[in-house]
Amino acid sequence: MDLMNPSALGIQAQNVKAWFGAKEVLHGLSLEVLPKHVVAIIGPSGCGKSTFIRCLNRMHEVVPGARMEGRILLDGEDVSQHDPVALRRRVGMVFQKPQPFPTMSIYDNVASGLKLNGLRSGPQMDQIVEESLHAAALWDEVKDTLGKPGTSLSGGQQQRLCIARALAVKPDVILMDEPCSALDPIATAKIEELIYALKKSYTIVIVTHNMHQAARVSDETAFFLMGELVEFGATSQIFTNPAHKKTEDYISGRFG
Amino acid sequence: MDRLFRALTFIFALAVLALAALIAFELYRNSVLSQKAFGWSFLTRQIWDPVEEDFGALTFIYGTLITSALALLLAVPVGIGVAIFLAELAPKPMSEVCAFLIELLAAIPSVIYGLIGIFVIVPIMRVQVQPFLIKHLGFLPLFKGPAYGIGLLTAALVLAIMIVPFITTITREVLMSVPREQKEAAMALGATRWEVVRMAMLPYARSGIAGSVFLALGRALGETMAVTMVIGNSTHIQASLLAPGYTMAAVLANEFAEADSELYTHTLIEVGLALFVITIIVNGIARLILGRMKVAPVS
Ligand SMILES: Nc1ncnc2c1ncn2[C@@H]1O[C@H](COP(=O)(O)OP(=O)(O)OP(=O)(O)O)[C@@H](O)[C@H]1O
Ligand SMILES: [Mg+2]
Numbered sequence: 001m002d003l004m005n006p007s008a009l010g011i012q013a014q015n016v017k018a019w020f021g022a023k024e025v026l027h028g029l030s031l032e033v034l035p036k037h038v039v040a041i042i043g044p045s046g047c048g049k050s051t052f053i054r055c056l057n058r059m060h061e062v063v064p065g066a067r068m069e070g071r072i073l074l075d076g077e078d079v080s081q082h083d084p085v086a087l088r089r090r091v092g093m094v095f096q097k098p099q100p101f102p103t104m105s106i107y108d109n110v111a112s113g114l115k116l117n118g119l120r121s122g123p124q125m126d127q128i129v130e131e132s133l134h135a136a137a138l139w140d141e142v143k144d145t146l147g148k149p150g151t152s153l154s155g156g157q158q159q160r161l162c163i164a165r166a167l168a169v170k171p172d173v174i175l176m177d178e179p180c181s182a183l184d185p186i187a188t189a190k191i192e193e194l195i196y197a198l199k200k201s202y203t204i205v206i207v208t209h210n211m212h213q214a215a216r217v218s219d220e221t222a223f224f225l226m227g228e229l230v231e232f233g234a235t236s237q238i239f240t241n242p243a244h245k246k247t248e249d250y251i252s253g254r255f256g
Numbered sequence: 257m258d259r260l261f262r263a264l265t266f267i268f269a270l271a272v273l274a275l276a277a278l279i280a281f282e283l284y285r286n287s288v289l290s291q292k293a294f295g296w297s298f299l300t301r302q303i304w305d306p307v308e309e310d311f312g313a314l315t316f317i318y319g320t321l322i323t324s325a326l327a328l329l330l331a332v333p334v335g336i337g338v339a340i341f342l343a344e345l346a347p348k349p350m351s352e353v354c355a356f357l358i359e360l361l362a363a364i365p366s367v368i369y370g371l372i373g374i375f376v377i378v379p380i381m382r383v384q385v386q387p388f389l390i391k392h393l394g395f396l397p398l399f400k401g402p403a404y405g406i407g408l409l410t411a412a413l414v415l416a417i418m419i420v421p422f423i424t425t426i427t428r429e430v431l432m433s434v435p436r437e438q439k440e441a442a443m444a445l446g447a448t449r450w451e452v453v454r455m456a457m458l459p460y461a462r463s464g465i466a467g468s469v470f471l472a473l474g475r476a477l478g479e480t481m482a483v484t485m486v487i488g489n490s491t492h493i494q495a496s497l498l499a500p501g502y503t504m505a506a507v508l509a510n511e512f513a514e515a516d517s518e519l520y521t522h523t524l525i526e527v528g529l530a531l532f533v534i535t536i537i538v539n540g541i542a543r544l545i546l547g548r549m550k551v552a553p554v555s
Contacts, residue, residue: 059444089446099441103459112455113445162441169445 009075009090009172009203010035011056016070018051018060025051027227028070033173033220038195038204040214040235043224044250049207052224053175056205057091058084074173089117092166096178098158100150100165107146109161113169128168136164137194156187163194167202174198176206180213192217211251215239223247280532287526289519298526304491306511311523313530315493319408319501320531323483324476326412326497327419332469334416335423340453342424343431355428362421370485373414378405378486381413386498397495404488409497411487415479419472426471426546430464431457463545470542478535480505504531 011033018026026048033039041049054060055068058079072079079087100109110129111121119125129146133139138160142153150161159179166174176195180188188210195204195217208214214221214235221238223231223246231238231247242248290298294311301312338358342351382405393399434457442456458465480503488500489510504527515521 057444059440062440062443085446085448087446088444093444095437095441095444097437099437101438101441101456101459103462112442116445116447116451116455165445 010037011173011203011205012071012073012076013052013056014071014073016052016055016068016072018048018055018068019066020051020063021065025227026055026068029224029227029229031222031229031232033203033205035203036199036201037219038199038206038217040218040221041205041207041224042209042211042214042221042250043230045209047224048227049224050177053093053177053205053207056173056175057088057093058082059088059093089113089169090171091173091175092169092171094159094162094166094174094176094179097182098155098162100153100158100161102149102151104150105147106142106150106153106161109150110164110168113165117169129164132164132168133161135167135198136160137190137197138164154187156183156190159183159187159191160194163191167198171202173203173205176204178207178209181209188213211239211253223250225250276536280529283525283529283532287522287529289522290526291522293519294523298523299530302493306515306520309517309519311520313504313523313527315491316502316504316507316527317530318493319411319487320477320503320505320534322497323408323412323415323487323501323503324473326409327415327476328469328473330413330416331420331423331472335420335468335472336427336465338420338424339427339431340457343428344449344453344457351428355425358421358424362425366418366479366482367485369414369418370482373410373482373486377413378410381405381407381410385409389498398497401494401496401498403498404500406486406488406500407496407498408487408501411483411501411503412497414482414486415476418479418482419476422472422475423465423468426468427461427465430461430468433464434460463548467542467546470538470545474535474539474542477538478505478531480509484509504528 012030013032014030016026016029017024029048029052031039041052043049051060056072056079060066060068061084074082074087074091101112104112107129110132111119111125114125114128119128130139130143133142138157141157142148142161145152150158153161159182163174163179180191183191192213195206198204199219206214206217218235220233221235222229223238223242223244225246231242231244233243238247239251242251290311294301298311298313299317300314302314303310303312304315305311342354346354382403386403386405386407386409389399390401390403438456438460439452442452447455483503484506487503487506489502489506490500491502491507493501508524508528508531512521512524515524
């Protein structure tokens with residue numbers, strides 16, 4: 001089963017700068033994510049990857065003292081004109097550490113976003129929960145234990161649960177911040193397969209420290225360094241024939 | 257040295273337990289006359305007649321339970337509401353200052369609350385609140401009768417004011433300990449501020465909040481001075497919440513000095529024993545909940 005989403009949208013970031021207090025951590029980044037493409041963001045720790053994708057769904061601004069400048073267009077519309085709450089319902093996010101709601105069952109975790117949208121329990125909700133769990137490749141493992149707490153699952157399953165939760169509200173874009181860094185190789189492989197399947201329907205931006213992962217799942221790759229975009233291009237080109245020396249050094253493991 | 261220290265602390269811990277057991281035993285031993293004379297029906301009879309020496313504690317048990325329950329009903333929403341405001345909405349310096357002041361409130365001696373009750377709350381109850389309730393809800397037996405000012409409802413209100421700080425202080429702390437990641441997970445799903453509180457914070461903090469409520473209940477059940485000053489000290493149960501009543505702690509405080517016979521004294525001590533048992537149980541539940549929360553944050 002597939003959650004088809006014909007309306008997957010593209011994102012354009014234009015000269016994005018971001019601050020924590022007085023400290024500028026993004027110095028004017030521009031890049032474009034095409035609809036139904038997967039863009040991987042790589043770069044050494046602290047270079048601003050998380051900050052950047054948190055600008056995309058305006059989660060950056062919830063940190064006290066944080067602000068941004070520049071423009072981010074979702075389907076051509078400036079996200080700063082959106083209500084952030086409404087924006088986040090269209091731009092889903094999956095975090096580094098799985099964050100299921102601990103007091104909720106597996107079912108309720110997936111349904112939580114739907115309830116925010118005002119959907120009442122019933123056959124329609126059951127159906128969307130099932131579809132989302134299928135789409136997150138978790139259904140077969142949990143179909144008999146939907147009433148159990150989300151935290152009873154393994155780390156990898158919890159992460160797929162969080163992906164299902166993000167998918168349930170049918171977002172246009174999914175942001176993933178190192179979604180596999182807390183997972184073992186088998187769980188990681190499952191999530192990568194999943195990302196590959198999801199890109200048929202969604203636009204995805206994924207931050208990763210794993211070069212192989214970036215190479216495997218993404219169409220384009222962006223290399224960040226100290227708050228600047230060093231290089232952005234087709235993944236195959238970045239990994240075989242990078243234009244910049246720094247990119248080459250980083251992906252070949254010579255620093256970072 | 258280390259072993260000595262361990263042995264000492266162990267002995268102190270035992271001493272505390274022994275003290276509690278000793279209190280229970282003394283309460284029991286000094287109320288045997290009453291237990292013999294009235295048996296279990298002591299707890300279910302309303303009569304309180306020192307002249308004929310015929311005693312039953314139901315009025316006081318009823319008064320204690322009803323005032324505490326009402327106090328919780330009033331204090332829990334307010335206490336949690338204030339805690340949510342302080343933890344989530346108020347600017348940090350304001351939250352800190354308010355939390356400090358609220359903690360101070362918890363430290364005010366209860367006789368002061370009693371005075372505020374008599375001089376501030378009783379007049380307001382008599383002139384405004386009670387006439388209002390009688391006028392609009394007077395068809396219910398709960399809100400019948402003359403507006404004395406004092407009474408069960410007034411006592412409950414004073415109690416509520418006294419226990420709000422307990423609920424607010426602990427609830428604020430547990431709300432602030434909710435991991436940022438949990439809040440962000442809710443926000444990223446498109447939750448509004450209030451929805452983040454409802455979806456990610458209150459459920460995460462629920463056992464801590466329950467613990468604070470039980471702690472407050474324990475305090476309300478045992479509160480003596482402030483209640484004695486405003487409840488009206490009537491030994492009859494009346495349906496109306498506006499009528500005067502009595503609590504277990506209040507009758508002990510009031511009548512112990514005038515208890516002229518041995519049976520009378522034993523009777524009062526049996527009331528004390530019942531109160532002791534109830535509060536130990538309620539506080540035990542509170543500690544269990546709060547304690548378990550500390551060792552087992554959600555994985
Ligand atoms: N809440 C914060 N307050 C102040 N500075 C912050 C905050 N979060 C991040 N920073 C700083 O902003 C810069 C970018 O951080 P960011 O988290 O975006 O990096 P990252 O590329 O995601 O790193 P990592 O790979 O370690 O996750 C870093 O220098 C970091 O110290
Ligand atoms: Mg990061």
